[in-house]
Each structure stands twice: as C-alpha cells, then as structure tokens.
Amino acid sequence: DAKTTQPPSMDCAEGRAANLPCNHSTISGNEYVYWYRQIHSQGPQYIIHGLKNNETNEMASLIITEDRKSSTLILPHATLRDTAVYYCIVRVGGSSYKLIFGSGTRLLVRP
C-alpha cells in the first residue's frame, strides 16, 4: 500500500502557484519523497525528489517539513499544460527501487 495521503483533487488559476500537499507520517529516515505526474494518456513523468532539505528545479519546488511527515509540491506559475494527476511517493528502499503509487491528486488548472 502507498505510504502517502493526498487530496483527490485540486484546482488553481493559470499563472498562479499550485501547492499540492502530501502526508507521509510513517516515512523512515532513509526514505526519499518523490513526486511524479501523469498527463492524460502519457506515462508518469518525474518532477522532483528530496530527503529532508527543500529542493528546487526547473519544474517545481519541494518543501519538506522538519519532522518529514509531510511535504508540499509547488508549481510556481501553473499553466494549462500542468493539468495532470500528481503522485507523491515515498520510495521503497532495499534491493528494489520500485515506486508505490497511490491515487494521487488530480490538478485542474483553470484558464
């Protein structure tokens, strides 16, 4: 089962920041938080990942709370093309690095 909890849906206006929350209260000390998204009919796309520090790349920012029990993915200036299902994933360690997907958050960016 997925180790994360996300709201099923959210929306935001085009050009505004989209803030997608995720709870992962049972995360272990060596587990990373990953974010992927799936745009309709495409394969999942990697966005960003982090361990305990905040991270930023060209797509998004990831804010992880100090206790690591939750995180927020921030799309600073959402566009219509950001409409997708966003998955917050705690990566399983060990010898296999499989991703366990939950149901994600369906983000709708409104014109």
Place this chain on the structure above:
Amino acid sequence: EAGVTQFPSHSVIEKGQTVTLRCDPISGHDNLYWYRRVMGKEIKFLLHFVKESKQDESGMPNNRFLAERTGGTYSTLKVQPAELEDSGVYFCASSQVTSGLYEQYFGPGTRLTVT
C-alpha cells in the same frame, strides 16, 4: 537522446490468446521496471530487472505473466493465456543506477484490451 519506447501502443486480443509487449529502455540504463494500471485502479509495480537479472518480481500477478530481458537490453512481457482482468495500460520505466537515487523514466505505455 531517445526515451523509453514501448511496442505496441495498443493491442486488442481475445481471451485465451497470447500477447507480448516490448520495452526498450534508455540506452545505458541497467534498471528496467514494469508497472501496470488496470481499470479504475492505481498504477502497480510488476517487476524490476537489473541488467538481465530479475531483482524483484513480487508484483507479478500470477504465472500467466512472463518477463524476460535477454542480454540486458530490451525486455518483453508475455501474457499467456490472457484473461479479461489483464486489460489495462502496461508501463515500462528505466533508470540509470542501482542506487535508486536517479529518477525512473517511463515509456508511453501499451494499452492492452482483452475481449
């Protein structure tokens, strides 16, 4: 650089028939993963190859599914015989290093319909 490719993009077969899906990972990626999403469900892990070896096949649903990766390059996933509940989208992903700290790149998926 070419991404992960999958073939075919769509397949429609009858119950009881055999289907083989193919995945070509990004060149140089030793790790290859298969996932699938069946109707109304979440994306589920099937198995993980490191080169030609099966590292983790804990997600394979039953012995009707056979995955191979001869030579550590492309991989095939055979379903024999196919059942109605096998319908869904099958994704392949690859990643560069075993440490797992590098992202998995997904292909566009193969949509399988069993009638």
